[in-house]
Amino acid sequence: MLVNPVVEPPEKQGPGADSPGSDRDRRPAGRRRHDREIVALALPAFGALVAEPLFVMVDSAIVGHLGTAQLAGLGVAAALLTTAVNIFVFLAYATTAAVARRVGAGDLPAALRQGIDGIWLALLLGALVIAAVLPAAPALVDLFGASGTAAPYASDYLRISSLGIPAMLVVLAATGVLRGLQDTRTPLAVAVGGFTANAGLNAILVYGAGLGIAGSAWGTVIAQNGMAAVYLWVVVRGIRRQSCESGRTAVKGDGGTRGWWAALRPDPAGIRACAHAGLPLLVRTVSLRAVLLIATAVAARLGDTEIAAHQITLTVWSLLAFALDAIAIAGQAIIGRYLGAGDADGARAACRRMIEWGVACGVVLGLLVALARPLVGPLFSSDPAVQDALMSALLVVAISQPVSGVVFVLDGVLMGAGDGPYLAWSMLITLAVFAPVAFAVPALGAGLTALWWAMTLMMLTRLAALWLRARSGRWIVTGAAR
Template sequence: MTQAPARPRAGRRQHDREIVTLAVPAFGALVAEPLFLMTDTAIVGHLGTAQLAGLGVASALLMTSVSIFVFLAYATTAAVARRVGAGDLPAAIRQGMDGIWLALLLGAGVVAVALPTAPHLVGLFGTSDAAAPYAITYLRISVLGIPAMLVVLAATGILRGLQDTKTPLYVAIIGFVTNGALNAGLVYGAGLGIAGSAWGTVIAQCGMAAVYLAVVLRGARKHGASLRPDAAGIRASAQAGVPLLVRTLSLRAILMIATAVAARLGDADIAAHQIILSLWNLLAFALDAIAIAGQAIIGRYLGAGDTQGARAACRRMVEWGIAVGVVLGVLVVLTRPAFLPLFTSDSAVKDAALPALVIVALSQPISGIVFVLDGVLMGAGDGPYLAWAMVLTLAVFTPVALLVPALGGGLTALWATMTLMMTMRMLTLWLRSRSGRWIVTGATR
């Protein structure tokens, strides 16, 4: 009788260890990624305003090109984790190789489109005559690294599926240091200017891809997995990624609409919105780390046919999401006075941002639930539902957000609308998790 409660506590401790072991390194790797752009910005910024403006335009295009293919990591994580749970490591690595081949094909396609159309793409941003040549130069060179960047996404998914988030962290750190050194050397030492920054980043990205491939190839040799491209496997990887692509595009549309609405509110509001959005993205890294752990853990449990373990892990990760969300919300409220002066001295911008930051703080526990359940359903391979839910959220968010300038309330009202969007996402994901329809066991969904 006295020992009966020990089981759930032991189960929670086991889940806690798994979550921490996977989430902490994943958080480090996620934070390291934007440091690439920050390094480029700091180095290029000293070349001149036109060069920095060109970098800003080219980087926006590059980040958009890469972010829409993030499904390469998400879908691969879920597929590989299922095979791991089923105890079939050769098939897990084989599944991951299909994702890498798909990444190479997609990367080649992006290069083929972006190289000849670079001037037109830069022109779509209304880039000034002074900045446009620098943007085109940076874009044409940096786009050569996109295949490597997509391989990194797919290979990261393989390692996450294998329950390894430490290797991506180490590779990200080495890549960040290498990128900084190459950029400084090529921009100033070799006198290549903004082209040197682009070449430095491309070399660093190719180096990261090479390290990942070496790790995957070693695992393939160890377990006797085939490395040859398999048309059926590549096609299956692409089909699994389509719903996640729809989800990602819908989410990016929401963020673009929010920015467009903020721009209509006035210069102070759009400036404050940019600051808040930067913070919101930073907070998302902490929550996304738990989601990444969820993808790997849930996929493994379902692959092993352990439905009770999957449900228990889901519940525990939701508790983690809420707890981390509460902590992040408190930190946002407490650090508001110190945070805003880091970005602006304009009192109008501060006045617009302060109440909106309170809304962001209050929404963090909701965001915690959203990120975790998003990760759980990705790990379960429930992409079609995620796509449908995000499209529905976009359809509800758009008219409400567009009414903000007419109804008043300024930036605070816009971020209240963003919270409404996250609440709707939470409801759609919670209903799905409660239904149990995401629980499909076996090595494949």
């Protein structure tokens, strides 16, 4: 449920409270406080992140029993839809940082207003995506090389499922609102509820109603819109409650005060501000997606065995990223709150502690991957050649996990600080470094292991750029807005 921020600004904590940026932060008590905050935010965030890909897994499990062509069509459409939604993940990131700053500044009405602006931006972008996808569905499916038997199923699924894109973008923006309010439990509950509803609706519509792959698409759309409706109800309830608790209306206009519902109206200036803040993060996300697409394209050039092993390795890498991204999400919320409260020392102390968490989690995950390598191959493939290629690639992934841990944490810290332009430029530079190295792998006759060392170089480049920024302190800008 939507609640008031769990931590008040330092000036409201009373004379006996520990200052978050004081020397106490370097003592056990200060470290324990940061640990509690990180765990409270990161654990539910991890659960919500893991629940998201389960939507596609459920659809695949149910549609797979309809036939190979239907499953192939679902695979193409799901790849297109996932790409479309992931590009707009900045709606969650930018909203988290903006809301957390205003929470830290003690201005909850402004935080909620910022969230409403982000939700309106999500609706507008979702409408534009629908307008683009509906008429272009067959062409997009052909672009992905769907076979003649799979293409009609892919087009049908894509057209229907595109109707759920606005809802998913609203979910992203509203998730950012709640994260900024230091609440990651509500997104977890909504994600679990959405997953459960999606599974039930798919089974009923695909088999019970006999709608086939179209039933799977409609079930997902209904579940997505239900999730968006729950989020909107939570945010609206929070605005109304805050208005009642403050003893005043949520919005003031030139002609006096208006009802709390006026805060729900679209504010063009606020929407433009959200778009402006999100644009650098969009560039960062697209650049990162380009890295992953280049890696897959290079792996495909290496041969069928290599692309199969690469896909499995990428799946493991993505699963590990969920755990590390959960810490990054905690970083976004915590850093934004400290900076909004004007507590630069507290932000630095939290950053240091989260880096320690990133390193520790990276080491643990790396050891787990290294030890589990012999089990992963047979789990995903019965081909001995694929299993051999996988052993070497996963070893590289295991070695690189401590680096990934710090990269994810610093990425979250700078997002929480609203340092989007630097993230955009650093990711563009990383892409420029990675691309020629990756394309050189097949040219030099190297294999999949070399490609994953190139991926490690990409992460090291990101680490260097993010570490330099973190050390410089230029990301530290206090106040309710950057």
